[in-house]
Amino acid sequence: MELLGYYNYWVFAIVLMVGFYAVIVRNNLIKKLLGLAIFQSAVFLMYITMDKVEGATAPIIQEGVTDQIYSNPLPQVLILTAIVVGVSTTALGLAMVVRIKEAYGSIEEDDIIAKDRKS
Amino acid sequence: MIIIFAVFLLTLLVITAIAIVRAENLFVAVMLMAIFSLLMAANFFILDAADVALTEAAIGAGVTTVIFLGALSLTAENEKKVELSRGVAMSIVTATTLLLIYATFEKPKLGDPEAPVHQHVAPWYLSETPKLIDIPNVVTAVLGSFRAYDTLGEVFVVFTACIGVLFLLSAKNPADKQSRRTPPESIGLRHHLIPKVVGRLLFPFIVLFGLYVQFHGEYGPGGGFQAGAIIATGIILFALLEGEKTALAAVPHSVMMAMVAGGALLYTMVGVVTMFMGGNFLDYSVLSSNPVFGQQMGIILIEAGVGITVCGALLAIFHAFAARENY
Amino acid sequence: MLEQVLYVLSWIMLTVGGFFVLVGGIGALRLPNFYTRMHAASVTDTIATFLVLGGLLLQAGLTIATVKLIAILVFLLLTGPTASYALANAALLSGVKSNATFRKVNGKGSKSGAGQETSVNQETDASQETSASQENNEEQSK
Known part of the structure; x- marks a missing residue:
């Protein structure tokens, strides 16, 4: 039970590295972007883990309740905006992949490199 | 448990x-x-x-x-x-x-x-929000007022990413010009009665829920980012059901572009107006004779700006990908 | 007295609903082809949703949460069958055959039918299932 307090961080570490593995090993560009999205989500998870306070509720102040403690709002604000920015940048990456597909006829990294070498 | x-x-x-x-x-x-x-x-x-x-x-x-x-x-x-x-x-x-x-x-x-995270500035936010801004949702208060610079930056990142996607995808495909795909009429689920009827039934409620999230953001979970995404999802559902052409007739490209630029502009203008009224950039207290009310007004305005930009950007990105298929 | 009856009844509903979720999950994993799997998964969509949300309704009493739960119930009862229809229709159009020949295989269910599409559609199915159960869970944790 004592060690469960770290479980969120362990999941963060594993998911982060799973995403990183997809980015460095997989040849497919869309797979790389999926890996990047996983990587990003892992970072979100770490930030949100840090905002939790034992016995607290979401930081929405209830009127007339004085002894309630609230979780930390700051990491939530940072991550809330980061999620929206994340989807925009993922879309930008996908747009690039679409153009690469049109120019090279493939979204596999080794095909693209081979084609570049030939020309 | x-x-x-x-x-x-x-x-x-x-x-x-x-x-x-x-x-x-x-x-x-x-x-x-x-x-x-x-x-x-x-x-x-x-x-x-x-x-x-x-x-x-x-x-x-x-x-x-x-x-x-x-x-x-x-x-x-x-x-x-x-x-x-x-x-x-x-x-x-x-x-x-x-x-x-x-x-x-x-x-x-x-x-x-x-933990050190909870010692620095967070207690200040939690204790000062009721006095300075007087809205229950501290996340919205921090997002809209205390860290409004930050949010402005994020809005402009969304704006820039949207422009980038449009630049990349609106150029003509050099490889093949003839339409190799199915004609636009057959795209979407138009011939499927059940999804269409249910989708039409749900669409107004999705948009209504989006508006609720937008304007209830001061009191409960919600705000511009979520509302923009929810409304965009509703319109994307509409586009998937009715075909892209109908969706573009309902929300044309010009409207989308106006939303993307207008929302970001609204946000910035609120900041500029506060400067003209004698305050700092994005310090809403000067907007009204009552500083607390001024803060609330400023938050509602910039949340609206955020919602409009996010909704427009997501729609523009979706349509950029969808339209690419018809080249 | 009435409160206790309602409490016991709500937990019975929740438990039976949970059991049906489990049955749907096992069915989606073990049944031989796409259509039978969807059939099993639809148990989660309908009766399990109904029972779990009904149980929560009884626990909530007459508050604003009740109204929200009813809204969720209506929403799920509308979208679940529609999604199932769209899924089955897409499978039919893309040529997934329903050669439902039950073979007795020890351990795994026989992997007959169209290999790739079957696995694809199974995933889509699973995503809906997760989304439905996710919402239930969120309500529960409230």
Whole structure:
């Protein structure tokens, strides 16, 4: 039970590295972007883990309740905006992949490199 | 009790992440990504971050999946099988994971009230929000007022990314000019009565819920980012059901562009107006004779700006991918 | 007295609902082809949703949460069957055959039918299932 307090961080570490593995090993560009999205989500998870306070509720102040403690709002604000920015940048990456597909006829990294070498 | 549930969800998260990386069909991987996002949203909710959970559910599971599918239909569905020597990568990744896990033992435990994060500026936000802004949702207060610069920056990142996508995808495809795809009429689920009827039934409620999230953001979980995403999801659903052409007739390109630029402009103008009225940039207290009311008014205005920009940007990105198929 | 009856009844509903979720999950994993799997998964969509949300309704009493739960119930009862229809229709159009020949295989269910598409559609199915159960879970944790 004592060690469960770290479980969120362990999941963060594993998911982060799973995403990183997809980015460095997989040849497919869309797979790389999926890996990047996983990587990003892992970072979100770490930030949100840090905002939790034992016995607290979401930081929405209830009127007339004085002894309630609230979780930390700051990491939530940072991550809330980061999620929206994340989807925009993922879309930008996908747009690039679409153009690469049109120019090279493939979204596999080794095909693209081979084609570049030939020309 | 809740910790068992949290551990269960987190374990599922790891399993899903590994399944995404292992899946060879990209369609499967994208669908698993949607599951991953929903699990993430549930985790966020357990960790007291209702606002973030709402955002992740609307954007991660909804919009991201649609954009990925749009890109997949333009590229390839299957990954090429390549035999790679994965030993080096695997050992690096394993070593880093172990290092990170070792490092976590130095971190404060989950929910520790003595953790450094909770000592610095967060208590100030929690104690001053009722006095200075007087709205219940501290997340919205921090987002809209205390850290409004930050949010302005994020809005402009969304704006820039949208412009980038449009630049990349609106250029003509040099390779082939003849239409190789099905004509636009057959796109969408128009010939399927049941999804169409149910979709039409749900569409107004989705938009209504989006507006509720937008304007209830001061009192409960919600705000411009979530509302923009929810409304965009509703209109994307409409586009999927009725075909892209009908959706573009309802929300034309010019309106989308006006939304993307107008929302960001509204946000900036609020800041400029506060400067002219004698305050600092984005210091809303001067907007009204009562500083607290001025703050509330400023937050409503900039949240509207955020919502408009996010909604317009997501729609423009979706249509950029959808229109590419017809070249 | 009435409160206790309602309490016991709500937990019975929740437990039976949970059991049906489990049945749907096992069915989606073990049944031989796509259509039978979907059939099993639809158990989660309908009766399990109904029972779990009904149980929560009884626990919530007459508050604003009740109204929200009813809204969720209506929403799920509308979208679940529609999604199932769209899924089955897409499978039929893309040529997934329903050669439902039950073979007795020890351990795994026989992997007959169209290999790739089957696995694809199974995933889509699973995503809906997760989304439905996710919402239930979120309500539960409230």
